[in-house]
Amino acid sequence: MRVYLLSPYHTGSHKAWSEGYVKNSQQEITLLSMAGRFWKWRMQGGALELAQQLEQTAKEVGKADALLVTDMVNVPALLALARPWLDDVPILLYMHENQLTYPSPPGEKRDLTYGMINTLSMACADRVVFNSQYHLTSFFDELPRLLKHFPDYNHLELIPDLLAKSQVLPVGLDLARLHNYQPIEKPANAPLRILWNQRWEYDKNPREFFDALYGLDAQNLPFEVIVAGENFRQRPQEFEEAESRLGRRLIHFGFAESLEEYARLLWQADVVLSTAHHEFFGISILEALYCGCYPLLPRRLSYPELLPVPYHAAHLYQNDDDLATKLRWAAGNTGAVRATNLRQVVLAYGWQTMAPVYDRVFAEMVAAKR
Numbered sequence: 076m077r078v079y080l081l082s083p084y085h086t087g088s089h090k091a092w093s094e095g096y097v098k099n100s101q102q103e104i105t106l107l108s109m110a111g112r113f114w115k116w117r118m119q120g121g122a123l124e125l126a127q128q129l130e131q132t133a134k135e136v137g138k139a140d141a142l143l144v145t146d147m148v149n150v151p152a153l154l155a156l157a158r159p160w161l162d163d164v165p166i167l168l169y170m171h172e173n174q175l176t177y178p179s180p181p182g183e184k185r186d187l188t189y190g191m192i193n194t195l196s197m198a199c200a201d202r203v204v205f206n207s208q209y210h211l212t213s214f215f216d217e218l219p220r221l222l223k224h225f226p227d228y229n230h231l232e233l234i235p236d237l238l239a240k241s242q243v244l245p246v247g248l249d250l251a252r253l254h255n256y257q258p259i260e261k262p263a264n265a266p267l268r269i270l271w272n273q274r275w276e277y278d279k280n281p282r283e284f285f286d287a288l289y290g291l292d293a294q295n296l297p298f299e300v301i302v303a304g305e306n307f308r309q310r311p312q313e314f315e316e317a318e319s320r321l322g323r324r325l326i327h328f329g330f331a332e333s334l335e336e337y338a339r340l341l342w343q344a345d346v347v348l349s350t351a352h353h354e355f356f357g358i359s360i361l362e363a364l365y366c367g368c369y370p371l372l373p374r375r376l377s378y379p380e381l382l383p384v385p386y387h388a389a390h391l392y393q394n395d396d397d398l399a400t401k402l403r404w405a406a407g408n409t410g411a412v413r414a415t416n417l418r419q420v421v422l423a424y425g426w427q428t429m430a431p432v433y434d435r436v437f438a439e440m441v442a443a444k445r
Contacts, residue, residue, distance in 0.1 A: 077103045078437060079129060079139040083121035084147040086111020087305070088246070088358050089171060093145075095249045099430035102437060105132055105139075114147060118174070118192050122149045126156035133160045141437050142166045146173060150196035165444045167436065168200035169244070171355070175221055176213045178278045178353045190221050197237050202440050204244035207377040210355040211243055244436065246356050247429035250365050250421065256338035257366075266297035267406045268326070270344035272337075272363055275306035278353035281313040283395070287350070288321060290399055296406040301327045301340050304359070341366035345412050346405055349373065350398075357381050365421040369412045371401050382420060 078100075082093045085108035097104045107128040109121055125148065133139065142164055144150060150168065154161055175190030197203045205211035215238055222229040269288065273279045291298055300321055302314070318328055331337035347363035347370050354360075354376040361381060364370055372378040374391040382390055392398040405412050422428065 076140045076437060076441060077105070077137060078141045078143055079132065080104055080106045081108075081125050081129075081142065081144040081148050081153075082106065083109040083117040083125060084111045084114055084145065085109060089145060089147070091249065091358075092171070092246055095247050095426050096143075096430060096433060098249075099247070099426035101431070101434050104143075105136060107132060115189065117147045118149055118189055121147065122152035122156055125153055129153075129157045129160055139164050141441050143437075144168055144196075144200075146170045146193055146196070148196065149192050150199040154199060163444065165201040165440045166199065167440060168196055168203045170203065170205045170210065170214070171246075173210070173214050173355075176217050181277055187221060187224060194218065194221065194237075197241075198233060201240070201444065202436070203237065203241040204436070205241060206244070206246050206356040207380050208243050209377040209380060211241055215241075244433065245424055245429065246358060247426040247433070248358065248361060248365075248421070248424045250362075250425045252334060253338045253341065253362060253366055256335060256342055258339060258342045263410070265409070266299050267409050267412065268299045268301060268343060268345045269402075270301045270303070270341065270347045270363055270368060272301075272303045272341065272347065272359045273349065273351065274304050275311055275314055277311070278351065279304075280350040280352045281311060281317075283350035284348060285313055285317045285321075287348070287395070287398055287402060288317070288324075291402055291406060292321065292324070294403070296403065298324060298406050299326050300324050301344050302329070303327060303331045303337060303340050305330050338366065341368065344368050345409065346371055346402075348402075349378070351376065354378065361421050361424055364417045367413075367416065367418070369405065369415050370417070371398065371405070373398075382417070386417070386420075 080093050080097065082089055089111065093106060097106050107125060109117060109124055138160060144166060150166060173193045175193060179185045215234065218234055219231060222231050271284060275281065288300060302325065327340055331340055341363050344363065345368065347360055347368040349360060349372045356377055360370060360372065370390045372391055374393055379387060379391060392401055
């Protein structure tokens with residue numbers, strides 16, 4: 076089966092996901108991509124470029140049997156622009172995120188244009204997949220409010236149809252790339268190492284993360300800190316303050332420029348801590364778990380889905396006090412923390428497991444179209 080994978084925002088997790096599926100699928104996957112920048116323009120006008128790429132590719136290798144497109148694709152525009160090459164070609168829309176429930180930056184009002192592009196794209200797709208149940212549920216909880224915002228012809232009756240063709244399909248992970256950088260065991264008396272490997276952005280709530288560490292510091296408990304993750308704008312003030320206040324405890328501070336550096340930092344860490352206000356899936360957390368980290372995660376968003384229920388009591392915190400209690404315990408029980416291994420949980424998300432699931436979805440979709 077020939078599948079075209081359209082990735083107009085080809086960077087970060089979008090790039091890793093698309094290239095991982097290309098590498099591990101049994102289908103014939105052709106990747107059509109654009110540079111990962113200017114996300115609003117990708118959603119508004121990216122279909123112009125993708126339609127040209129699609130036409131050229133169809134002439135070179137043949138018409139697609141199916142399309143896999145990300146949420147950054149304006150599917151109605153693509154269908155109009157590439158009509159001769161997409162006649163009766165089933166489309167699978169993969170929702171990495173959506174612009175209806177993704178939190179707006181502080182002080183900015185949500186532009187409903189982009190949530191509507193997502194909705195129209197879902198209406199055009201044959202099937203829609205979300206990366207987590209939380210993502211799917213939160214989108215459909217908000218969708219009626221989006222449609223009711225419009226004065227007439229809002230087609231609320233569309234919602235059950237969209238929901239009926241939607242399902243959950245987790246992100247596949249390339250875990251093998253992390254495996255080769257396992258370090259020598261840390262000394263038994265080494266202090267607890269706490270990891271931040273998420274984006275340096277408002278939605279990841281760095282203020283609460285660093286406040287928790289300041290609490291440990293005030294109690295003079297033994298710990299060190301690894302702050303990695305990517306920064307897409309000026310360094311947020313919370314990180315400036317943390318570099319000053321936690322300087323003696325920092326063993327790394329800044330974006331890991333290479334896979335080797337990133338993987339080694341993960342393997343060195345003991346606890347991966349999230350305080351996020353937004354998470355549709357949680358790739359960075361799962362990567363840290365694979366490298367042996369003990370997770371401390373809020374009992375909200377997609378996090379309860381990442382861990383089997385028996386792990387929830389130990390690894391999901393209810394509030395700031397619960398987090399402080401769990402962190403104090405971890406700082407005083409490094410042996411128990413390092414003996415905890417949740418790698419088996421993460422293996423379920425590896426491409427070796429997930430690629431055949433994706434392939435079956437395509438087989439079913441194409442068969443239903445015939």
